[in-house]
Amino acid sequence: MDHLRPDRGGTGTTTRRQVLGDEHVDRAEAATTAFTRPFQEYVTEGAWGSVWSRPGLDRRTRSAVTLAALTALRAHEELPMHVRAARRHGLTEAEIAEILLHTAVYTGAPAANAAFTIAQHTLAEE
Known part of the structure; x- marks a missing residue:
């Protein structure tokens, strides 16, 4: 993703792949368009890079x-x-x-x- 913040984008992508699997993430990334890119970045940074990556819950x-x-x-x-x-x-x-x-x-x-x-x-x- 083009505009991902390096701190949360990289962590988010790694976590997303670990949780959902490479196949799912590869499909989602391949389907990303200029229109959906901001949402994909939001999900990757927010859900995966910020929340799923926190240490408070396994x-x-x-x-x-x-x-x-x-x-x-x-x-x-x-x-x-x-x-x-x-x-x-x-x-x-x-x-x-x-x-x-x-x-x-x-x-x-x-x-x-x-x-x-x-x-x-x-x-x-x-």
């Missing part, structure tokens, strides 16, 4: 929180890559199910039902 915990937040927001298109990331960070299928079930109590059954369906499909692909 990646396993961050993955659990992310699954809960994505379920609550019904961000279905983001769930598969973060289910894979959660597995990469050591969460078991049973733990992912517990996270989604726990989230249902606070966000509602429809949101969790969709998340369960997406997670089950994603886990079956592995």
Whole structure:
């Protein structure tokens, strides 16, 4: 990315690759256009270079929180890559199910039902 701040851009790119995998990041970078570049830089610096790179929580915990937040927001298109990331960070299928079930109590059954369906499909692909 052209305008990434060196401190957060490099860290963000490294962290993003470690969490989501090279294949996903390569696809995202290849699809970046002049129009989407500022957003990709924002995500790389902010989410990956600032937040996911902080020492306060381990990646396993961050993955659990992310699954809960994505379920609550019904961000279905983001769930598969973060289910894979959660597995990469050591969460078991049973733990992912517990996270989604726990989230249902606070966000509602429809949101969790969709998340369960997406997670089950994603886990079956592995």
